[in-house]
Amino acid sequence: MSSDGNTPENKIAIKLEGVSKHFQIYDKPHHRLMQGLFRGKKQFYKEFKALEDITLEIKKSETVGIIGRNGAGKSTLLQIICGTMTPTFGTVNINGRIAALLELGSGFNPEFTGRENVFMNGAILGLSKTEIEDRFDQIAAFAEIGDFIDQPVKSYSSGMYVRLAFAVIAHVDADILIIDEALSVGDAFFTQKCMRFLRTFMKHGTLLFVSHDNSAVTNLCERAVWLEKGKVKIAADAKTVCEKYFEGVYAGQQNIQTNQNQISTFSDRKSKKDPSQELVDGRLAFLNTTQYRNDIQLLEFDPNADSFGAGGAEIIDIALCNEQREKLSWVVGGEIASLLVTAVAKEDLDSPIVGFFIKDRLGQNLFGDNTCLIGTDPVSSGNQFSAVFTFRFPLLPVGEYSVTVSVANGTQSDHIQHVWFHDAVIFKSEASSIVHGLLGLPMIDIQFLTQE
Numbered sequence: 260m261s262s263d264g265n266t267p268e269n270k271i272a273i274k275l276e277g278v279s280k281h282f283q284i285y286d287k288p289h290h291r292l293m294q295g296l297f298r299g300k301k302q303f304y305k306e307f308k309a310l311e312d313i314t315l316e317i318k319k320s321e322t323v324g325i326i327g328r329n330g331a332g333k334s335t336l337l338q339i340i341c342g343t344m345t346p347t348f349g350t351v352n353i354n355g356r357i358a359a360l361l362e363l364g365s366g367f368n369p370e371f372t373g374r375e376n377v378f379m380n381g382a383i384l385g386l387s388k389t390e391i392e393d394r395f396d397q398i399a400a401f402a403e404i405g406d407f408i409d410q411p412v413k414s415y416s417s418g419m420y421v422r423l424a425f426a427v428i429a430h431v432d433a434d435i436l437i438i439d440e441a442l443s444v445g446d447a448f449f450t451q452k453c454m455r456f457l458r459t460f461m462k463h464g465t466l467l468f469v470s471h472d473n474s475a476v477t478n479l480c481e482r483a484v485w486l487e488k489g490k491v492k493i494a495a496d497a498k499t500v501c502e503k504y505f506e507g508v509y510a511g512q513q514n515i516q517t518n519q520n521q522i523s524t525f526s527d528r529k530s531k532k533d534p535s536q537e538l539v540d541g542r543l544a545f546l547n548t549t550q551y552r553n554d555i556q557l558l559e560f561d562p563n564a565d566s567f568g569a570g571g572a573e574i575i576d577i578a579l580c581n582e583q584r585e586k587l588s589w590v591v592g593g594e595i596a597s598l599l600v601t602a603v604a605k606e607d608l609d610s611p612i613v614g615f616f617i618k619d620r621l622g623q624n625l626f627g628d629n630t631c632l633i634g635t636d637p638v639s640s641g642n643q644f645s646a647v648f649t650f651r652f653p654l655l656p657v658g659e660y661s662v663t664v665s666v667a668n669g670t671q672s673d674h675i676q677h678v679w680f681h682d683a684v685i686f687k688s689e690a691s692s693i694v695h696g697l698l699g700l701p702m703i704d705i706q707f708l709t710q711e
């Protein structure tokens with residue numbers, strides 16, 4: 260191989276040529292034994308082609324999504340790329356250090372403690388003992404599993420397992436990361452931490468991201484590969500692939516048809532509201548009596564959430580309130596609520612700015628605002644101050660969301676960040692009529708008109 264770092268070959272992180280994987284399926288357990296006894300003179304198994312003739316090139320620092328229905332061959336493909344499964348035919352070339360978060364149970368020895376597994380995994384991934392020792396405290400801090408780090412991994416919950424596995428892959432200087440999104444979902448604080456890490460990693464590393472979620476792939480990935488029955492159906496830009504995949508699976512989704520029928524029962528009715536007078540979603544009264552009511556549960560402010568800043572202010576509470584400033588433990592999407600951020604100045608702030616934004620589980624900023632344009636009064640050191648953002652809550656698809664808040668001093672373009680709280684409050688949207696898009700806007704009115 261050429262030593263020139265700029266050859267086309269060296270720009271490729273993963274190269275698969277004609278990769279196939281065939282499994283032998285035995286109808287009865289003793290057929291496996293018979294197969295051994297007959298030494299290939301008779302065939303007692305059926306051959307199942309989980310992957311057929313996969314040829315793919317993934318460039319360095321690309322983020323590629325792998326999508327496909329259950330059983331399409333995604334896990335098989337990833338295991339072959341990671342080297343934990345050998346292909347029946349074809350060649351795999353990997354250029355760089357690869358780390359993966361795939362099946363639960365793979366990678367760690369259940370009898371070893373978390374600590375021992377960190378050392379074992381680090382060594383497998385090519386780190387020296389000293390390198391692992393130097394990083395151990397960071398790994399343990401990232402995983403946040405406390406004293407469980409010295410317990411055997413077999414005693415871990417699946418959430419603790421994923422925390423430790425992710426913490427390891429985040430600290431091994433991998434060039435290529437392979438993440439099965441089904442596993443990265445744990446508690447929302449941890450998911451956000453993982454997404455922050457992945458978004459930074461994506462700036463220089465190669466990421467292969469497996470997901471059933473189209474919007475996750477469209478938002479995170481430049482390219483996507485749609486696997487169907489073990490073959491590449493399409494490999495192209497993520498938007499095109501996800502659109503085609505969506506078209507492909509949509510027809511089969513009988514229950515979406517049912518949901519739409521129920522909603523159209525409402526939209527058949529004539530709206531009697533004057534849209535200019537009342538800025539409320541015309542369907543809310545109806546939706547709120549159905550299972551589509553967008554109940555959003557709020558978890559408590561976490562003062563220990565990850566934060567940074569110059570320290571000139573401290574946030575002491577974040578809450579959602581009703582119009583009477585009473586704290587709410589849940590809100591209904593489409594209704595008015597206020598986000599109340601209370602802070603205390605640790606030094607004199609002549610022009611404080613309080614801001615927030617709301618992120619989805621992938622760490623995408625959905626919306627936010629700050630006090631810059633309203634003009635704020637100076638606050639002396641030791642004094643408490645609050646900002647109240649009152650807005651009509653959007654309709655949120657089912658899932659977990661987080662609120663990031665910050666206090667700065669200065670102007671929009673020139674300020675010192677005094678405290679920035681990642682994921683200080685988590686929301687859970689329990690039910691929703693919104694299944695597509697990042698969020699739903701309360702519609703003022705929807706009409707259906709026919710010409711007779």
Ligand SMILES: Nc1ncnc2c1ncn2[C@@H]1O[C@H](COP(=O)(O)OP(=O)(O)OP(=O)(O)O)[C@@H](O)[C@H]1O
Nearest residue numbers: 282283307309327328329330331332333334335336
């Ligand atoms: N060890 C095995 N022996 C026999 N068949 C297998 C084996 N592993 C996987 N398969 C089969 O290969 C096919 C592809 O499986 P794979 O787990 O790769 O699919 P997938 O796309 O990851 O599915 P999912 O989204 O459900 O995780 C499936 O039909 C599966 O039953």
